[in-house]
Amino acid sequence: MPGERNTNQPVISGAGKGLDSLKYEIANEIGATLGGDRTARENGTVGGYMTKRMVQFAEQQLKNGQRI
Numbered sequence: 001m002p003g004e005r006n007t008n009q010p011v012i013s014g015a016g017k018g019l020d021s022l023k024y025e026i027a028n029e030i031g032a033t034l035g036g037d038r039t040a041r042e043n044g045t046v047g048g049y050m051t052k053r054m055v056q057f058a059e060q061q062l063k064n065g066q067r068i
Contacts, residue, residue, distance in 0.1 A: 022050055 010016050026049045
C-alpha cells in the first residue's frame with residue numbers, strides 16, 4: 001500500500017548494509033533508478049537480479065565444496 005515502509009529484516013544480523021550495497025550496485029549496472037516514485041516493476045527488476053546473483057554465488061560455493 002502507498003506510504004507503507006518495508007519491514008523485512010535480514011536473517012543474518014549485519015547483512016543489511018551488504019544487501020543495500022548489492023542493490024545499488026545492480027541498479028547502477030542495469031541503469032535503474034530506485035525509489036518510492038518508481039513502479040513496482042522497476043524496483044522489482046533490481047530485486048530479481050539480486051536474487052539471481054545470490055543464487056549464482058551459492059551455486060558456485062556448493063560447486064567448490066564450500067558450505068554456505
